[in-house]
Amino acid sequence: MSATIPELLDPAGAARCVLWRDPPSGLSAALVIDDLSLGPAAGGVRTGAYPDAAAMIAEAAALARAMTRKCALAGLDAGGAKAVVLDHPGLDRPAAFRRLGRFVAELGGIFRTAGDLGTTSADLAAMAETCPYVHADDRGLAEAVARGMVACVRAVARARGRGLGGLRVAVQGCGAIGSAVARALAAEGAFLLVADVDPRRAHDLAVATGSHVHDPKDILLAPVDVLAPCAVGGVITAELAAALPAWAVCGAANNLLAGPGVAEALRARGILHVPDVVASAGAVIEGIGRSVMGLADRGPLIAALGATAAELLAESAATGATTEALADRRAAARIAAARQQ
Numbered sequence: 001m002s003a004t005i006p007e008l009l010d011p012a013g014a015a016r017c018v019l020w021r022d023p024p025s026g027l028s029a030a031l032v033i034d035d036l037s038l039g040p041a042a043g044g045v046r047t048g049a050y051p052d053a054a055a056m057i058a059e060a061a062a063l064a065r066a067m068t069r070k071c072a073l074a075g076l077d078a079g080g081a082k083a084v085v086l087d088h089p090g091l092d093r094p095a096a097f098r099r100l101g102r103f104v105a106e107l108g109g110i111f112r113t114a115g116d117l118g119t120t121s122a123d124l125a126a127m128a129e130t131c132p133y134v135h136a137d138d139r140g141l142a143e144a145v146a147r148g149m150v151a152c153v154r155a156v157a158r159a160r161g162r163g164l165g166g167l168r169v170a171v172q173g174c175g176a177i178g179s180a181v182a183r184a185l186a187a188e189g190a191f192l193l194v195a196d197v198d199p200r201r202a203h204d205l206a207v208a209t210g211s212h213v214h215d216p217k218d219i220l221l222a223p224v225d226v227l228a229p230c231a232v233g234g235v236i237t238a239e240l241a242a243a244l245p246a247w248a249v250c251g252a253a254n255n256l257l258a259g260p261g262v263a264e265a266l267r268a269r270g271i272l273h274v275p276d277v278v279a280s281a282g283a284v285i286e287g288i289g290r291s292v293m294g295l296a297d298r299g300p301l302i303a304a305l306g307a308t309a310a311e312l313l314a315e316s317a318a319t320g321a322t323t324e325a326l327a328d329r330r331a332a333a334r335i336a337a338a339r340q341q
Ligand SMILES: NC(=O)c1ccc[n+]([C@@H]2O[C@H](COP(=O)([O-])OP(=O)(O)OC[C@H]3O[C@@H](n4cnc5c(N)ncnc54)[C@H](O)[C@@H]3O)[C@@H](O)[C@H]2O)c1
Pocket: 044, 114, 115, 116, 117, 118, 119, 141, 142, 145, 172, 173, 174, 175, 176, 177, 178, 195, 196, 197, 198, 201, 216, 230, 231, 232, 233, 252, 253, 254, 280, 281, 283
């Protein structure tokens, strides 16, 4: 990748990028702060293998942009950010995450963080030893995502005159989020197929929820009502959108559409789509609602995600615009209003 750092960030936004290195622990990390118009920037720490620094920054920038939209849509006093940590054989995880915590603490609270794909509970606990701006209760955050997802899946079901009982849902990914989502949907009587590239995780979740394990290679094409991708992003491509048996897509994986034309491909086929910036917002509502906004009860904001999903679906049906475009417009309007104050 030969792009410069400014080219990797959102050209319309006021993004900042910080690179951190700590040779003794093997830490290499990038932070992108996308927007601070509504308050401190919120976003998790993702840990993964990246070919180079440009790839890390590009991923952080795309995820930070999505966090800005997510916070704005959820009514939070927060902007968006994302940190990514390079996973490699020389990474001393406890030392690296303690060091990362100190780096984040130096920012004085403009970046509020938690877990994300590939970052473990132990990593977060190590980070929280050195940083007061880490929400280390990843289980509580996953349960908050699950509550928001249930509200959004209920909204798509209602749009088809259905309830959650007997609804067939395919859940891709049985990690922190996929597990919590599957448990919550199973408790509401949904019929679940679950899949993970780690067969043990899928098996354990299926046993715990009374659901069925599906082959991870074709879970996206499973003959279900609702597809719920809860693993990696970019899984809904234009080709998949053309072939999808499900009549709705509602997943918590961040940036789950592979490109800008995919939302329209789904809409053109009549597939109901809840943008992941709405469906997955439970965690950031829980974290920011408590630590920044001082809300004793974050439940109403999480429940409101279902109402937002229903409004976007209804507006999309009435206007022909995609739910993704409508969500973008709402988020941009709230941020523009805040910038004028
Ligand atoms: N953790 C949070 O608070 C949070 C909040 C909102 C959104 N999200 C998003 O939810 C998604 C999952 O995050 P998580 O925290 O559960 O991560 P995780 O690392 O705990 O779990 C991810 C799971 O997906 C599996 N997986 C990876 N690729 C797969 C594939 N191709 N097919 C099937 N399974 C696959 C992994 O084996 C793992 O079990 C991510 O996109 C993340 O950005 C996370």
